[in-house]
Amino acid sequence: MTDQQQEFLRLCIIEQEKYKDIAVKLNVPNSTLTQWYEELKEERQAIADIRNLYTRKKINLPFSEFYSWYIAPERKCHYCDITESQIKMMLETGRLDTKRIATRGRKLELDRKQPNLKYDDLDNLVLSCYWCNNAKTDTFTEDEFKKVGEVFKKIWKDRLEK
Ligand SMILES: [Zn+2]
Numbered sequence: 001m002t003d004q005q006q007e008f009l010r011l012c013i014i015e016q017e018k019y020k021d022i023a024v025k026l027n028v029p030n031s032t033l034t035q036w037y038e039e040l041k042e043e044r045q046a047i048a049d050i051r052n053l054y055t056r057k058k059i060n061l062p063f064s065e066f067y068s069w070y071i072a073p074e075r076k077c078h079y080c081d082i083t084e085s086q087i088k089m090m091l092e093t094g095r096l097d098t099k100r101i102a103t104r105g106r107k108l109e110l111d112r113k114q115p116n117l118k119y120d121d122l123d124n125l126v127l128s129c130y131w132c133n134n135a136k137t138d139t140f141t142e143d144e145f146k147k148v149g150e151v152f153k154k155i156w157k158d159r160l161e162k
Contacts, residue, residue: 001043004026009044014067015064050071051067060119061122077108077129077149078126078128079146079148079149084106084107090159091106096159098130100130110125110126112124114141132145
């Protein structure tokens with residue numbers, strides 16, 4: 001993807017600006033924008049997935065702010081350190097299974113460190129794996145659950161080395 005295409009994606013999908021404004025800003029004709037739109041289908045889908053999450057959690061911040069937060073951190077579970085690529089690898093090699101996998105597990109989820117606060121406070125949000133998020137519920141504090149995460153981490157390590 002070129003820098004200009006990246007900027008197009010940002011303006012079009014994240015900021016949701018109009019084609020005619022984007023065409024002026026990037027100094028390219030509408031027809032080029034239409035072509036890029038088609039070419040960047042996968043990238044658009046990835047952003048759309050993040051917007052769905054943003055909408056589902058009713059996050060009361062500009063989407064661009066949430067998006068920057070979401071893509072910035074290293075994508076691993078705050079509690080047990082598992083990454084999405086490690087989860088994928090374990091699933092594909094039969095080291096991990098759950099009936100829930102159709103809906104949960106593959107992707108890291110949003111966890112509120114303090115569950116009583118809203119999702120709007122980005123300092124209160126972390127990425128968590130399904131297994132940690134599911135166990136933490138609204139019962140354990142971040143510090144308490146960090147201890148549980150350490151145990152999960154050891155178990156994942158054993159499974160990853162199998
Ligand atoms: Zn975890």
